[in-house]
Amino acid sequence: xxxxxxxxxxxxxxxxxxxxxxxxxxxxxxxxxxxxxxxxxxxxxxxxxxxxxxxxxxxxxxxxxxxxxxxxxxxxxxxxxxxxxxxxxxxxxxxxxxxxxxxxxxxxxxxxxxxxxxxxxxxxxxxxxxxxxxxxxx
Numbered sequence: 632x633x634x635x636x637x638x639x640x641x642x643x644x645x646x647x648x649x650x651x652x653x654x655x656x657x658x659x660x661x662x663x664x665x666x667x668x669x670x671x672x673x674x675x676x677x678x679x680x681x682x683x684x685x686x687x688x689x690x691x692x693x694x695x696x697x698x699x700x701x702x703x704x705x706x707x708x709x710x711x712x713x714x715x716x717x718x719x720x721x722x723x724x725x726x727x728x729x730x731x732x733x734x735x736x737x738x739x740x741x742x743x744x745x746x747x748x749x750x751x752x753x754x755x756x757x758x759x760x761x762x763x764x765x766x767x768x769x
Contacts (some may be wrong), residue, residue: 642763643667649761655740659757661723662737662750668716673754674747675701675710682732684712684720689730691717 638646643663650659665671665679678701686692695710702708712720724730727738735744745753 638667638763646757646761646763650757653757657723657726658737659753661719663754663757664716664719666754668713669695669710671710672703673751674703676737677735677745677747677750679736680732681727681730681734681736684736685724685730685732691720691724693717 646663647660650656650663653659662676665676666673671679675697679695683695683697683701684692691712693712695712697708697710699705699707737745737750739745739749
């Protein structure tokens with residue numbers, strides 16, 4: 632099976648410029664950078680819960696422990712969050728009013744949480760509207 636295409640640095644900057652002009656810019660930016668900087672797959676991003684990312688005191692964790700149900704295959708894994716990603720998450724989390732551990736980290740405009748398929752389509756349209764020709768989706 633072919634591996635998904637990764638965004639180049641220039642393409643990432645292009646998509647981030649487009650995202651800055653959209654509704655829910657903080658959310659879209661945080662979701663995109665979770666994939667780019669932390670290497671999370673779309674399914675993993677869609678299935679993140681607040682408790683996966685936040686400590687009990689509300690601070691952002693340095694690592695995320697993904698369960699086997701959240702990952703591809705049957706193995707859980709640990710993902711380390713770089714400082715710059717933790718800063719992006721902090722900006723996004725300021726837009727959230729509810730931080731209960733069992734609710735999805737990312738929400739849509741109409742409901743709490745994303746399905747992996749819907750998030751994949753969301754990324755497709757972000758890339759397309761940003762003018763990215765060959766679209767990376769994982």
